[in-house]
Amino acid sequence: MTATATREPSARGHGSSRRRRVSGHRLQERRAGWVFVAPAVVVLVVFLFAPIVMAAWVSLLDWNGQSSPFSGDAEFVGLDNYRNLLVDAGLLRGDFMLSVRNTLYYVLFGVTGVTVLSFALATAVNSWVLKGRGYFRTIFYFPAITSSVAISVLFLFLFQGSGVVNVMLSWVGIDGPSWFNDPRGVLHIVLSRFGMDAPPSWLADNTLGGLSLWQWVSGPSVAMCALIALTIWASSGTFMLFFLVGLQDIPIELEEAAAIDGAGAWRRFRHVTLPLMRRSVVLVITLALISSWQVFDQVFILSQGAPAKTTLTPAYISYVRSFGDGQFGVGAAVAFVLFAIIIVLTIVQRWIGRERRA
Template identity: 85%
Template sequence: MTATVTREASAGRIRPVRRRVTSGHLRQERRAGWLFVAPAVIVLVVFLFAPILMAAWVSLLDWNGQSSPFSGDADFVGLSNYQSLLTEAGLLRNDFMLSVRNTIYYVLFNVTGVVVVSFALAMAVNSYVLRGRSFFRTIFYFPAITSSVAISVLFLFLFQGSGVVNVVLSWVGVDGPSWFTDPRGVLHIVLGWFGVSDAPGALADTTVGGLSLWNWLSGPSVAMCALITLTIWASSGTFMLFFLVGLQDIPVELEEATAIDGAGGWQRFRHLTLPLMRRSIVLVITLALISSWQVFDQVFILSQGSPAKTTLTPAYVSYVRSFGDGQFGVGAAVAFVLFAIIIVLTLVQRWVGRERRT
């Protein structure tokens, strides 16, 4: 990074003086540069940009997936797929809004959980007190290299009504729910403890996207909580590595200096470690955010959207509409709306997490 900057700066400085002499050489260099990046550019164009453009075209069609979308067999319907998805009351919009609601809660709890857990793990395996650190680093990374299908099937057994989780809960006198078939929202359950079991009038009557505010505020369902647990467990190992790299970049001298200044453990963490880890945290949040919005495989294997559609996610809606109903145009439109949501949220998150110079 630094090397490039220096080079550009120096080139800029001498360009006006020696333009004629260097221009041929520069052009040659640029050409050679293009030659070297050509393979990567071609791969990007062929396997990324071209499919994106194709999908964008498909989202404007009424295409059943049984002919070429570029042959003219499929009717061009303009933005009507997006309309039925976002504005027209009906099953599709209802499903999509439910999936957005579910994913908002999924993202919220998953990103928070994964940052906290993986940061804690990284702190633990980075501390000098811990014996056998490299052993624990390997252990904590294990879930990340296990296939998500295997993990999902494992969790299916753990969270069965008579599964291990409920057996353990019963030791402490808790009667566990039958996790993957319980559609009740967690917030609704908590409100129920305080006697609020039905929607207050204002919340029931106001609707956003065809879904009442009371429904938007359900919280993740019990089934979704099991799914969130799964993802946190499976992905925290990878993110632990990101944090570990960041932690090891913190100079030991600084820590010693703060220790000499008389800062306690908490103060060191709050005023030294956290500020210096800002970049790692922003990076992890960005990556976790993006992958959470795209969650598909666990849903596909574990729940197919049930119970009561509380584990439906946009990626799964897109799949079912495309391959189940043969409405590939609608499926592509869902994918693009999801794409837009991710872009916007990532920009917002980067803006919030930007470095402020004081």
């Protein structure tokens, strides 16, 4: 009895000592982990989260950028910048709604075009029938590693008055400069060919966000179509790689089994390839959607909103209001509204493209 009673406390003491050592070891691991990630955390806080918080504060101010936003020179106006942007009728809200309309068409045609083209390119370079696949992969990807400024300048030369595009249009009797300087949307241009120059009363009288419904359904201008073509050409190489990775992850046995069962190329693509590429498609659409709403450099170099603000975008408005007019509070408010639009549309797109269980 005495020996057993003596051994039991010793065993309990040994177990508690072991637990303390394990706990101390885990604590040391946590501390070491924080030491290693501390530089990255500091960089994120200083260069990402702190500027976001500061920009949110600036959006509530009437600040010209000449002094500290935390000094008495910056007047606190609360939500007035957002009210002028979204509620009160005026030039700011009119320009912002025009930019939203322009960007909606940019997103609709740009995201659709780049998704379809990049998927087609990935399918082509993934085919064993194509010879020199590595060469074509490099050629298709080359625009993605080229500066967007250089690509924009190239398109500027192509579409200027004496550029190649306008010269080719003159061969078929189209006046290129007047065509690209037309502020009407492509739908309005097409309807005018059939004698419909005036809008129906119900489209002209009803408004949304300060714009008539006739303006909302005008379609992109020809200049915006050129910007969309630029984006599709420059971005398709990057998204081609995403699709290429997804295509190469599809087991070849599934394709062979479908072919043995008598499925043709189209049926194999529709019932085997596309369902297995759902995640890649959703990823590409999400990334293209986000980048399309943030378009700035092409607009700044090519058009600066012309003709008649038909290529105006929210990012360009934020830049002009901040650095052109010295209204940094308004520019920050535009940026945060744009951020909210991107978040909402991304959530909706992800919900629509989610995988559904049978």
